[in-house]
Amino acid sequence: MKKAGVVGATGYAGAELVRLLSAHPGVKLNMLTSRQYAGSSIAEVYPAFKGVLDLVCQPFELDRLCEAADVIFIALPHKLPMGFVPQLIKQGKKVIDLSADFRLKDAAVYEAHYEPHTAKDLLPEAVYGLAEIYQTEIEKTHLVGNPGCYPTSALLPLMPLLKAGLVDSKHIIIDAKSGVSGAGRSLALTTHFCQVNDSFKAYKIAAHRHTPEIEQELGNAAGQPVQISFVPHLVPMTRGMLTTIYCDLREGTSAAKVKECFESYYKGRYFVRIGSEGQSPDTLNVKGTNFCDIGFKIDTRVNRLILIAAIDNLVKGAAGQAVQNMNIMLGLNETKGLTQTPFPV
Amino acid sequence: MKKAGVVGATGYAGAELVRLLSAHPGVKLNMLTSRQYAGSSIAEVYPAFKGVLDLVCQPFELDRLCEAADVIFIALPHKLPMGFVPQLIKQGKKVIDLSADFRLKDAAVYEAHYEPHTAKDLLPEAVYGLAEIYQTEIEKTHLVGNPGCYPTSALLPLMPLLKAGLVDSKHIIIDAKSGVSGAGRSLALTTHFCQVNDSFKAYKIAAHRHTPEIEQELGNAAGQPVQISFVPHLVPMTRGMLTTIYCDLREGTSAAKVKECFESYYKGRYFVRIGSEGQSPDTLNVKGTNFCDIGFKIDTRVNRLILIAAIDNLVKGAAGQAVQNMNIMLGLNETKGLTQTPFPV
Amino acid sequence: MKKAGVVGATGYAGAELVRLLSAHPGVKLNMLTSRQYAGSSIAEVYPAFKGVLDLVCQPFELDRLCEAADVIFIALPHKLPMGFVPQLIKQGKKVIDLSADFRLKDAAVYEAHYEPHTAKDLLPEAVYGLAEIYQTEIEKTHLVGNPGCYPTSALLPLMPLLKAGLVDSKHIIIDAKSGVSGAGRSLALTTHFCQVNDSFKAYKIAAHRHTPEIEQELGNAAGQPVQISFVPHLVPMTRGMLTTIYCDLREGTSAAKVKECFESYYKGRYFVRIGSEGQSPDTLNVKGTNFCDIGFKIDTRVNRLILIAAIDNLVKGAAGQAVQNMNIMLGLNETKGLTQTPFPV
């Protein structure tokens, strides 16, 4: 059985990886690293794990990591992963990086939004890990750039329609709403309970770094460059993301065609659930799961298609999709370890 | 001193009217009616009022109401008000109706979205009570159709820009998010705590009855018919509404011009607060107040303007604006009774 | 493989049973009944289950139920179960009733708090399903009265100490706090989001019907009648229950002895986790799990022991413990189907 390691195991995405991998029937979770909590058991950091998991967080050391793990998940802030991923790849490891470092194909775009890229050589072979879209490529790669939460929720509904030419690639507007865990476990006034509770606001209006990532993939699907408007908002809840998308319909596109396009594109894909026209997905229904629920409605008077996608930002938007990618990379069924029955409430 | 009455005082909007009118220095709150709670003190229905207000809810009787009140607020579901408003007007009362019955100028539009209108004669003289826009008309009327919460939050940012020709009236998209009190106090699974808490969803996608109301007013501002896409969402919080609007800029419109337009249009208007470009309003900052906070950002790459407005749906979106309208109708300062200092959190 | 049925599958406890049983490796979930939703798929009632479960809710018919299920869970309001449980028992079924009907040994006590008992004959053979306490009896019975959520959280910390004579059975005070799902899915003003959100209150002060159930079991443990004060409170959260208990220490009882008593009594019991002195359990750590986390602290100045227990009211407080009881009744490992890794947040 393959051995898995999680670098940065004590942030929210890291801990969610620990949750999923520790119960995964196809791999053995064998190494956790944490700078802040090295030496502590993961159950001391997250007491929910008490009596269930007894792994101790290790300081990050490349050699020990490579010894302990065949598949390595990286849940660190961007910039850090590109510093050591090349060595992991050289050692023959399979790597799933949850940061932005290996998502963007064009180093110049990365550098415009982040900082100088120090592992550009790897960009061509890195695969954008949107599992339902790039399965074939993921099967063959050693390096996955795991998608951001916002991009996942925007791309799953949009890409099939763009590929099929059912919607126009101009005038796409993405209005997204995220639970607070997406901001991570670091302390900030913006995640202080009293600033968030019973409150709602936008942030980084048309200035969020997930924008180029979304545009790269929409461009791939449309076959030409795409520019969007993207506004994220913060919802007073822990988990969940709902993304509402507005786009212009190509002539002749009916609700039936939209539904058919989704059903055919996502045929056999367990994690994408398509609703009837006019039904709204609800983050409640995907909480704790790797599902992406997609809804749609044609606003006939203005010939506009409204798409809505709901995911759990920590699962399909991060750790769950990462495990799904691992499954695909290892030749396992993509659903392995990801089929816990959802909670009714 | 004028005497005020509230018909339907025990719903959330009605109770909020009670809160504001009971402390209003310019009128005497003299009559509350409630079908469900007739005979009960308002403090029995809302124990927060204990020791502060001791008015007893009365059954609705037109004669007693007319005897008791010069200004009458109606906080009932649509259809009911049009049944008795004509008599109130005949008796010389000033009426502020919070339902949809007197908001739409075109009876056919009303009937397409609601039901047969039985008081069409009054529609020409009814004034749409968006206080910052229609002050002159409100000063002279006896009948105000008090705007819906969603329209208030959408129109205050959009109308000045349309009037000034700074934005295109095509391609306007309104993505709105509301706290749960907007759904009222009636029982429904959709307002059950466990269905709403830690959850986010859209509803009535491109099918909400506030749409024609918004379009009527945008059409007035643009000087031509306007069609929008409007999607409301439900936020797990009690009070607050944040509305994000996307529209195309007319050529030559800069951020400075947008800001200048707002500042000039809303000069001297206490309840509209304009932010700097890129700042997001937060519902936290308007909770319990009659403020509408407006933010904006130009998405320069696509020449699109993003507008964001935050209000308290029960205050500026309902009871507060109704009191503001009363102030204007009575020749009082519009801020009278509406200047409690906001809560920091 | 045994077949399981759930009567009353669409309330919150019923739906939680569906969640757990549908994924249980040792039984086949074969029948759901629902009066309100007969004919609907459970995934229509709880869209979270879409694509995962496709069982259709049936009307309640005794014969069909007996045909379809060997083990029957009843998640109905009290009074209803006693009407048909005798027939189920006669047919050789194993029954786990989540109502109060078979929890109280003394029919007179039941009748004083509920109503006339129509199946008294079964009371002697019914076993109170507090799994960690009555395992031996549960193994042999056909009828389990599944404990209430409040009693579960109060009894697990108190019973071992009373049995060991470490605390006095007089002066026991139980101050409990529950999430809103404990009130069920029925509509009521008390579960309206706006009445609960950002709010905290007690209810049924010293008058809750779980009191006799708690006292019955404490009396068993103490070997003499016990009377407590019990006050439940409502917390603005969906799942979770935290119960704080105050009792007088017998002379010579140290913190070490308390801890030792717990560790010895619960040795080998997966679902009870004991903290160090002074650590507080947190409902966050047990959400979605069948764990009961127990904390304690000696208030040395007054020689009083403070016990704190945290459970998920829908799992260990209802459906999870019911499945644990089924496991024991069927000779399976008690943890079967109940070991999903907890969520870090």
Add this chain to the structure above:
Amino acid sequence: MKKAGVVGATGYAGAELVRLLSAHPGVKLNMLTSRQYAGSSIAEVYPAFKGVLDLVCQPFELDRLCEAADVIFIALPHKLPMGFVPQLIKQGKKVIDLSADFRLKDAAVYEAHYEPHTAKDLLPEAVYGLAEIYQTEIEKTHLVGNPGCYPTSALLPLMPLLKAGLVDSKHIIIDAKSGVSGAGRSLALTTHFCQVNDSFKAYKIAAHRHTPEIEQELGNAAGQPVQISFVPHLVPMTRGMLTTIYCDLREGTSAAKVKECFESYYKGRYFVRIGSEGQSPDTLNVKGTNFCDIGFKIDTRVNRLILIAAIDNLVKGAAGQAVQNMNIMLGLNETKGLTQTPFPV
């Protein structure tokens, strides 16, 4: 008109003082200090105040403070106030300190729980500012130690009963639950939204520093030393505190006597509202107000009295009571500036 100053104006209690004092008809808010935000307008720190308050936060300088203010509120952590309060008193200022520095009469007790006291000379003249209990003393003093939030909620129900000899002073148990704003605005994992939301826990079990403050005052009321058990809990809400108290009844104490005692003791006191037996106060009803709602129930079987008090921890538990104390010190009506109508929800 007297001038008021707030030292430490940008924490939650400080900002709440700003809210109340800025609208107070009897004083002029003339000086805010803040170490962290010196130079910023208070509306930059709390955007809710935009357009309403334009005071700029100053660095703390004793001379400027004394020049600017006759009445000085101190909303700093303990230890800091005792460093400069003696000088304020020497300059003839009236001082209301919201920290613990001047609440405890016995310096040794203070030092056992906090640290060396450097202004012991002032302790005899400092008055414990529980306004409904110590009005006469407050009228005459220059220095008020404003009570903690937990003590306020515990003492208002308990002290009249102890003074009247209706309850026993032994076996008093105080189980308190607070909203998160009580933890202040500083960043900590314990106030991170994701750690608090949908969660409930105890903290500082029988080890909270408000214990000696409560015991001092209960001792005063009982005429002999009192020792309690006190356990605070954290509720996922911003504002509000509910405290449940258990005590033994003296023989002959009926519910009628308890109610009579409260009504007679609090006769004419606007801010204390007494409920009928068995009614539970709800923090919702006191949110944003200076009210303390008191409920009670006799648990007749065990002859125990259960008291429940609800306050807004930032108002009656901090800033509101401080303003009430100022009113009394200045010879104003105690309700001045504190009578905003409560919110229905």
